[in-house]
Amino acid sequence: MKLYRLGTVAWPYSQLLYHALPRLNREGLILLSPDSPYVCIGYFQDPEQDVDLAYCREHGIPVFRREVGGGAVYLDGNQLFWQLVIRKDHPLVPASREEFYRKFLQAPIAVYRAIGIPAEYKPVNDVIVHNRKISGTGVAEIGNYIVFVGNLILDFNYEMMVRVLKVPDEKFRDKVYKTLQENLTTIKRELGDIPPREKLWDLLAEKFSEILGPMEVETGVDPEWRAEANRLGEVMLKEDWLYMRRRPHTDYGVTIRSGVEVRQKVYKATGGLIRAIIVVQEGTIADITLSGDFFFYPADKLTELEKALIGVEVEKAEKIIVRFYSEQGVESPGITPADLAMVINP
Amino acid sequence: MQIAGFEFPDELYYDLKHGWGRVEGNIVTQGLTDFGQKLAREIVYVEIPPIGRSVTQGQTFMSIESGKWVGRIPAIVSGKIVAVNEELEWEPNLINKSPFDRGWLVKIEMSNPAELDKLMRANSPEFKAFIEAEAEKFKSVLGG
Numbered sequence: 315m316k317l318y319r320l321g322t323v324a325w326p327y328s329q330l331l332y333h334a335l336p337r338l339n340r341e342g343l344i345l346l347s348p349d350s351p352y353v354c355i356g357y358f359q360d361p362e363q364d365v366d367l368a369y370c371r372e373h374g375i376p377v378f379r380r381e382v383g384g385g386a387v388y389l390d391g392n393q394l395f396w397q398l399v400i401r402k403d404h405p406l407v408p409a410s411r412e413e414f415y416r417k418f419l420q421a422p423i424a425v426y427r428a429i430g431i432p433a434e435y436k437p438v439n440d441v442i443v444h445n446r447k448i449s450g451t452g453v454a455e456i457g458n459y460i461v462f463v464g465n466l467i468l469d470f471n472y473e474m475m476v477r478v479l480k481v482p483d484e485k486f487r488d489k490v491y492k493t494l495q496e497n498l499t500t501i502k503r504e505l506g507d508i509p510p511r512e513k514l515w516d517l518l519a520e521k522f523s524e525i526l527g528p529m530e531v532e533t534g535v536d537p538e539w540r541a542e543a544n545r546l547g548e549v550m551l552k553e554d555w556l557y558m559r560r561r562p563h564t565d566y567g568v569t570i571r572s573g574v575e576v577r578q579k580v581y582k583a584t585g586g587l588i589r590a591i592i593v594v595q596e597g598t599i600a601d602i603t604l605s606g607d608f609f610f611y612p613a614d615k616l617t618e619l620e621k622a623l624i625g626v627e628v629e630k631a632e633k634i635i636v637r638f639y640s641e642q643g644v645e646s647p648g649i650t651p652a653d654l655a656m657v658i659n660p
Numbered sequence: 661m662q663i664a665g666f667e668f669p670d671e672l673y674y675d676l677k678h679g680w681g682r683v684e685g686n687i688v689t690q691g692l693t694d695f696g697q698k699l700a701r702e703i704v705y706v707e708i709p710p711i712g713r714s715v716t717q718g719q720t721f722m723s724i725e726s727g728k729w730v731g732r733i734p735a736i737v738s739g740k741i742v743a744v745n746e747e748l749e750w751e752p753n754l755i756n757k758s759p760f761d762r763g764w765l766v767k768i769e770m771s772n773p774a775e776l777d778k779l780m781r782a783n784s785p786e787f788k789a790f791i792e793a794e795a796e797k798f799k800s801v802l803g804g
Binding site: 410 | 699700701704705707720723725726727728729730731732746797798800801
């Protein structure tokens with residue numbers, strides 16, 4: 315296996331290079347750090363739900379979706395990344411995920427200990443010191459490879475981390491900030507100072523070599539790898555990739571035949587989530603099931619509302635719902651007839 | 661039947677990636693076994709593939725996430741996806757709670773029923789040996 319000591323790279327390459335390597339059927343351990351801050355979201359996250367995109371745009375902070383799991387993180391040059399790309403069938407890869415994390419996290423743990431921080435492994439995938447997290451980690455399976463990424467945290471901008479997250483209000487943000495302060499630490503917080511970066515890179519290389527065996531060192535990116543990273547950048551740096559809806563798919567439709575469609579629509583109203591599964595036949599509701607996590611009083615009236623909607627043209631659904639509410643004395647806090655109509659005739 | 665303390669319904673087909681398949685006519689419902697879901701731990705996200713996508717036996721076609729690990733699921737047979745378990749997007753841990761029933765993943769219309777011969781049945785000695793070896797390998801994860 316090769317060890318790629320790349321130092322500081324332009325931020326997109328701090329993500330694209332490890333996504334590219336397995337696609338070239340190559341293993342490697344990459345050590346690098348980004349030259350500028352960005353927000354990185356997990357594969358399954360929805361940036362619109364999880365990140366304050368307006369703030370990021372306003373402050374020139376890019377947002378990137380990785381193929382690795384986990385949540386949104388604020389990354390910058392005060393974090394040293396390791397990125398291990400290893401074949402799934404490599405003899406050093408343990409059978410279970412927990413054993414995998416336990417084995418390879420020994421390298422950063424040994425680095426921390428070498429500089430005087432008593433880090434420990436905490437199952438399943440954490441490195442902690444005095445019960446505070448001191449490394450972020452995650453894994454993606456890409457083709458026949460496991461990609462394991464993580465960081466040594468030299469210093470951390472807690473304020474920015476909390477600022478870039480999408481939260482319901484400032485009180486909530488404050489709570490997140492305090493919890494983060496209490497549960498995430500850094501080399502600077504633990505030691506009062508940061509050891510020279512070169513020393514930390516050397517230690518990372520040394521401690522990973524103790525697990526992976528001797529590695530040939532490269533300090534640059536070869537043309538094949540660069541080209542693949544650039545090709546991936548054409549996809550992964552685009553909005554289509556970033557905004558790819560990951561959770562949950564709210565709308566589905568299956569056309570049974572022309573004019574007959576079964577569809578599901580979900581709408582988030584103030585009072586909760588409303589879901590409808592509807593069979594539409596020639597523009598008319600042939601069948602409908604309403605559900606969700608909203609309150610509807612009296613509860614049995616929801617079934618009656620469904621019955622009242624059968625045979626109704628989808629475009630007239632709201633009118634029928636309004637009339638039903640008024641005739642039946644229905645109450646649904648935070649859910650209006652217009653909200654219910656949204657799942658029928660969006 | 662029970663193997664190494666885990667349930668493996670007799671009527672299902674199994675692959676070596678801890679997938680199961682229930683065959684009804686030309687349609688195979690695919691899921692993750694109870695053993696498989698225990699190894700994965702709590703599943704927090706499931707990527708639902710689009711209906712109509714063609715899949716190839718043994719090749720991955722959908723992702724699930726647990727413990728910050730995005731893993732890939734291989735298709736148990738080749739064919740076309742004709743149904744997906746949409747509930748998993750709302751409640752991904754149905755795979756953990758009800759692996760053989762409500763936690764099913766997809767239904768595949770088989771393109772080559774002969775591929776079933778490559779799968780195993782719960783009562784085959786090879787499958788029993790495979791699961792027992794897996795149980796031994798993952799002893800620490802499965803709790804002894």
